[in-house]
Amino acid sequence: xxxxxxxxxxxxxxxxxxxxxxxxxxxxxxxxxxxxxxxxxxxxxxxxxxxxxxxxxxxxxxxxxxxxxxxxxxxxxxxxxxxxxxxxxxxxxxxxxxxxxxxxxxxxxxxxxxxxxxxxxxxxxxxxxxxxxxxxxxxxxxxxxxxxxxxxxxxxxxxxxxxxxxxxxxxxxxxxxxxxxxxxxxxxxxxxxxxxxxxxxxxxxxxxxxxxxxxxxxxxxxxxxxxxxxxxxxxxxxxxxxxxxxxxxxxxxxxxxxxxxxxxxxxxxxxxxxxxxxxxxxxxxxxxxxxxxxxxxxxxxxxxxxxxxxxxxxxxxxxxxxxxxxxxxxxx
Amino acid sequence: xxxxxxxxxxxxxxxxxxxxxxxxxxxxxxxxxxxxxxxxxxxxxxxxxxxxxxxxxxxxxxxxxxxxxxxxxxxxxxxxxxxxxxxxxxxxxxxxxxxxxxxxxxxxxxxxxxxxxxxxxxxxxxxxxxxxxxxxxxxxxxxxxxxxxxxxxxxxxxxxxxxxxxxxxxxxxxxxxxxxxxxxxxxxxxxxxxxxxxxxxxxxxxxxxxxxxxxxxxxxxxxxxxxxxxxxxxxxxxxxxxxxxxxxxxxxxxxxxxxxxxxxxxxxxxxxxxxxxxxxxxxxxxxxxxxxxxxxxxxxxxxxxxxxxxxxxxxxxxxxxxxxxxxxxxxxxxxxxxxxxxxxxxxxxxxxxxxxxxxxxx
Numbered sequence: 001x002x003x004x005x006x007x008x009x010x011x012x013x014x015x016x017x018x019x020x021x022x023x024x025x026x027x028x029x030x031x032x033x034x035x036x037x038x039x040x041x042x043x044x045x046x047x048x049x050x051x052x053x054x055x056x057x058x059x060x061x062x063x064x065x066x067x068x069x070x071x072x073x074x075x076x077x078x079x080x081x082x083x084x085x086x087x088x089x090x091x092x093x094x095x096x097x098x099x100x101x102x103x104x105x106x107x108x109x110x111x112x113x114x115x116x117x118x119x120x121x122x123x124x125x126x127x128x129x130x131x132x133x134x135x136x137x138x139x140x141x142x143x144x145x146x147x148x149x150x151x152x153x154x155x156x157x158x159x160x161x162x163x164x165x166x167x168x169x170x171x172x173x174x175x176x177x178x179x180x181x182x183x184x185x186x187x188x189x190x191x192x193x194x195x196x197x198x199x200x201x202x203x204x205x206x207x208x209x210x211x212x213x214x215x216x217x218x219x220x221x222x223x224x225x226x227x228x229x230x231x232x233x234x235x236x237x238x239x240x241x242x243x244x245x246x247x248x249x250x251x252x253x254x255x256x257x258x259x260x261x262x263x264x265x266x267x268x269x270x271x272x273x274x275x276x277x278x279x280x281x282x283x284x285x286x287x288x289x290x291x292x293x294x295x296x297x298x299x300x301x302x303x304x305x306x307x308x309x310x311x312x313x314x315x316x317x318x319x320x321x322x323x324x325x326x327x328x329x330x331x332x
Numbered sequence: 333x334x335x336x337x338x339x340x341x342x343x344x345x346x347x348x349x350x351x352x353x354x355x356x357x358x359x360x361x362x363x364x365x366x367x368x369x370x371x372x373x374x375x376x377x378x379x380x381x382x383x384x385x386x387x388x389x390x391x392x393x394x395x396x397x398x399x400x401x402x403x404x405x406x407x408x409x410x411x412x413x414x415x416x417x418x419x420x421x422x423x424x425x426x427x428x429x430x431x432x433x434x435x436x437x438x439x440x441x442x443x444x445x446x447x448x449x450x451x452x453x454x455x456x457x458x459x460x461x462x463x464x465x466x467x468x469x470x471x472x473x474x475x476x477x478x479x480x481x482x483x484x485x486x487x488x489x490x491x492x493x494x495x496x497x498x499x500x501x502x503x504x505x506x507x508x509x510x511x512x513x514x515x516x517x518x519x520x521x522x523x524x525x526x527x528x529x530x531x532x533x534x535x536x537x538x539x540x541x542x543x544x545x546x547x548x549x550x551x552x553x554x555x556x557x558x559x560x561x562x563x564x565x566x567x568x569x570x571x572x573x574x575x576x577x578x579x580x581x582x583x584x585x586x587x588x589x590x591x592x593x594x595x596x597x598x599x600x601x602x603x604x605x606x607x608x609x610x611x612x613x614x615x616x617x618x619x620x621x622x623x624x625x626x627x628x629x630x631x632x633x634x635x636x637x638x639x640x641x642x643x644x645x646x647x648x649x650x651x652x653x654x655x656x657x658x659x660x661x662x663x664x665x666x667x668x669x670x671x672x673x674x675x676x677x678x679x680x681x682x683x684x685x686x687x688x689x690x691x692x693x694x
Contacts, residue, residue: 029599038598040521043516045507046568047527049564050568053565055533057545057546057549060545064548072551129368136365142681144373146677149681154380154673155626155669162382165382165386165659175399178397178398265540290543293543294634
């Protein structure tokens with residue numbers, strides 16, 4: 001018996017008793033509403049949850065972004081037009097966040113604009129290199145794959161606390177530096193090193209996920225293509241750029257879009273690791289939304305909604321452009 | 333013959349060491365590949381191993397800098413006439429001889445010591461510079477037992493909250509998603525396409541973007557500081573519906589026709605035929621649901637504000653805000669939080685990786 005059917009069997013037996021009670025009820029329901037309406041009955045719970053917790057919130061978010069005050073319930077919130085957007089976008093000089101009325105928004109945006117490309121490039125680069133190594137003729141592939149993948153399973157809080165423990169002033173990294181005769185560094189207190197470690201830790205935690213997808217993509221490339229290239233005595237680099245990359249393109253595109261969408265939404269790890277600091281050096285967009293909407297009193301739901309809608313629009317446009325570009329180049 | 337078999341086994345050893353299958357030649361790219369992979373093992377494993385090792389250190393050992401690799405503690409002895417155990421020191425005497433003495437107390441640069449073998453000999457004053465503590469490897473299991481003993485920590489409450497959320501959300505997700513997938517794969521009806529688009533379109537709506545209105549809806553339902561407030565918003569996963577629907581499309585419709593002939597109700601067909609046949613897809617959806625619910629952070633952070641409804645993740649993150657961080661307990665708790673998933677990973681690695689590879693979900 002495979003593991004999955006064992007799991008299904010175990011869960012099945014837990015529900016066997018209530019299920020037996022449910023069956024006559026459901027048969028009665030079917031007689032009542034008729035077989036034609038049964039698919040809607042099956043759909044109803046999921047559809048209701050989707051509408052209530054995914055689709056409705058989009059519209060509520062739009063409404064929130066046009067209303068003010070710190071009241072939660074929409075009926076108590078006065079309509080203030082585009083004021084939230086104007087406040088967010090109000091800047092004396094767009095290159096200098098301190099001239100903006102919401103300077104933290106621009107700092108978070110600026111940080112995200114550096115963080116996302118850096119993190120995505122590093123992550124896909126390392127994931128691709130790892131996948132290529134794992135795809136080679138090596139021993140212990142399952143072990144190595146597990147090694148690179150397991151941080152994906154760790155919770156972001158555990159990841160952040162682990163690295164905080166290593167990077168702190170009296171941590172093991174500084175211990176190693178000291179034993180090499182170097183001075184210890186306060187890694188998370190200096191803006192640049194905190195930013196570097198933010199990128200490093202998020203790459204460490206998530207690269208395994210993309211490695212798995214890329215490895216599956218590599219394994220789908222037929223072996224005989226490589227054999228043919230070997231006959232033509234093409235070198236490694238040529239094989240990589242002329243065969244591997246083009247054939248891996250569709251998978252790379254998926255990985256790229258997923259990585260960017262997730263990178264833009266980075267929150268948990270950095271909230272625990274650096275808290276956005278020092279100052280606002282590692283404050284990214286989602287933490288900004290969380291701070292103004294929930295952490296800083298009075299809670300400014302309207303501004304948070306406006307900022308998150310801007311974020312959503314950026315993500316949507318990015319995804320559509322990517323898909324369009326890839327479609328265009330595939331046809332051409 | 334003997335020579336031949338020896339040669340063969342030598343080749344086998346070499347193949348094992350160098351990782352080549354059959355061929356004996358080691359190329360530069362092999363060395364680079366293994367070098368990279370071994371570096372990867374160090375970078376990926378060492379941090380977690382370090383936290384686990386650290387979690388077995390005593391508070392005093394955690395204060396040490398530079399830190400030691402293994403957890404050490406100073407050896408303690410019972411000396412006649414003293415209520416408490418005394419720390420043992422290696423003391424270099426003026427004649428250059430090393431003796432083991434127990435320290436009674438320290439006064440400035442001198443320490444009062446006593447010979448544990450011969451307490452009647454009286455107190456000996458020794459300069460601190462000449463004394464080094466006798467240390468042995470000691471796993472401070474008490475970090476864990478203190479954390480888990482109910483007095484002083486609410487850890488069992490956090491464990492219960494996390495477990496409750498994970499189990500309830502996963503069960504509901506499985507039932508709801510498979511019901512929807514059944515409707516969308518085995519029936520033709522008006523509005524089918526619309527329903528499918530409505531569910532799948534939510535793939536495009538990141539949870540962080542609708543954080544504020546989700547909180548409002550949870551608040552309207554009266555579920556702030558209630559575990560159901562973080563369960564309900566997460567159960568209608570579009571990826572789960574998609575995965576299950578794709579799987580159910582491969583189940584032949586004849587099975588359903590035959591069951592209808594036998595006057596089975598639609599629910600019975602769903603529960604007794606379709607669900608058992610979909611168990612591989614259900615397993616993947618279940619694993620990912622368990623993973624993401626156990627690790628959830630942002631929604632619980634917003635919805636659960638009181639300590640008694642905290643999940644493990646929230647409790648862990650809130651440790652930092654306390655005035656005096658008790659690192660030995662923080663590290664033990666970090667290890668315990670990661671433990672269930674480590675076990676799940678060891679047993680389910682194949683499922684998890686194949687699930688990711690085929691769908692890109694997480």
